Amino acid sequence: MAQSAPLFIRIVASSIAAANKAGKIVRDVMNKGDLGIIDKQTNSLPSFVTVMLSRLQIRFASRILIPFQGKNDLQTEGDRSAQRCILASISKQFPGVTIIGEEETDSCEVPADWIVTESDEHVLKLDCPEEYQSATESDIVVWVDPLDGTAEYTQGFLDHVTILIGIAVRNRAVGGVIHQPFYSSGDSEKLGRTLWGIVGAGVGGFTPAHVPDGKRIITTTRSHLTPTVQAAVDAINPDQVLKVGGAGHKVLLLLEGKANAYMYPTPGTKRWDTCAPEAVLHAMGGKLTDMYGNFYSYAKDTPVANSDGVLATAKADDHKYYLQVISSVVKPAS
Numbered sequence: 001m002a003q004s005a006p007l008f009i010r011i012v013a014s015s016i017a018a019a020n021k022a023g024k025i026v027r028d029v030m031n032k033g034d035l036g037i038i039d040k041q042t043n044s045l046p047s048f049v050t051v052m053l054s055r056l057q058i059r060f061a062s063r064i065l066i067p068f069q070g071k072n073d074l075q076t077e078g079d080r081s082a083q084r085c086i087l088a089s090i091s092k093q094f095p096g097v098t099i100i101g102e103e104e105t106d107s108c109e110v111p112a113d114w115i116v117t118e119s120d121e122h123v124l125k126l127d128c129p130e131e132y133q134s135a136t137e138s139d140i141v142v143w144v145d146p147l148d149g150t151a152e153y154t155q156g157f158l159d160h161v162t163i164l165i166g167i168a169v170r171n172r173a174v175g176g177v178i179h180q181p182f183y184s185s186g187d188s189e190k191l192g193r194t195l196w197g198i199v200g201a202g203v204g205g206f207t208p209a210h211v212p213d214g215k216r217i218i219t220t221t222r223s224h225l226t227p228t229v230q231a232a233v234d235a236i237n238p239d240q241v242l243k244v245g246g247a248g249h250k251v252l253l254l255l256e257g258k259a260n261a262y263m264y265p266t267p268g269t270k271r272w273d274t275c276a277p278e279a280v281l282h283a284m285g286g287k288l289t290d291m292y293g294n295f296y297s298y299a300k301d302t303p304v305a306n307s308d309g310v311l312a313t314a315k316a317d318d319h320k321y322y323l324q325v326i327s328s329v330v331k332p333a334s
């Protein structure tokens, strides 16, 4: 690895390699046919322990924090194994960096071949934006969603599945890796692709595009729809609504010109769902905030819940319009 590259750049480059390996693991679990599905709520610890732990964070290794959740959603062997791979790979190379992963995994041994120490050579050679050149381990937090779109993974909507590694510097999401393990460019032997973005340095792995002028296409949840979300989408009077799984996949639709905006004006997503997508989107000129237009903090001691929802637009200039429409439908709690 080019030790001369700034730490931030080296973490993004290593995250690309780790995401690629995790993608292979997620495909292997699917191919084996036993997803090992767990409902995180019904398999949670006894309630008094969960309540206690949900307010804290379990310190897993020296600086790897595994937050507890206490809500009804699914976890599979794909989520667990991909997280082990990513956490082990990044922490081995950057032991002082805080990594926050979605899944509560045990500390069982990680197979040696799951620990990746390679890096993306192209990203290593990028010019690092000046403001991140001197970032140290204590300035950086890595947010990991090892399998975004878990519900869709269990239901066979495999193109909705992504692996998300977001790199925050001084609270802001500025580096992002989105790996799509089941993406096929036509060659069924070669599944998977990796998109990345660094604010101020560019994007890679995809061709940025926008919806043609005059058309308005909204993407939103397919598995967590609420009347509030539906009302906000309806208020836009869109030409088309794409209800798909995963925060990563929805932002991917914005990156590739398949949708103008991702609307989810309700709690539900977490920082690991939005850190990587936000960074890639911002690197391309888009904008992701809560439903009031505020950026989320990605500091290590921040609450993990995106309590004020998500609004993302492919073009930053369009964001204001969507905020106005949402504010006419969703009133802040008094």
Ligand SMILES: Nc1ncnc2c1ncn2[C@@H]1O[C@H](COP(=O)(O)O)[C@@H](OP(=O)(O)O)[C@H]1O
Residues within 6 Å of the ligand: 071, 072, 073, 102, 145, 147, 148, 149, 150, 151, 220, 221, 222, 223, 224, 244, 245, 246, 247, 267, 268, 269, 270, 273
């Ligand atoms: N109401 C809710 N409860 C739990 N998780 C939610 C949620 N709304 C959104 N999410 C999480 O946010 C991500 C995007 O959701 P959606 O596909 O509905 O847009 C998913 O991440 P995971 O698949 O990683 O769990 C999903 O679980």
Ligand SMILES: [Mg+2]
Residues within 6 Å of the ligand: 145, 147, 148, 149, 246, 247, 272, 273
């Ligand atoms: Mg997720």
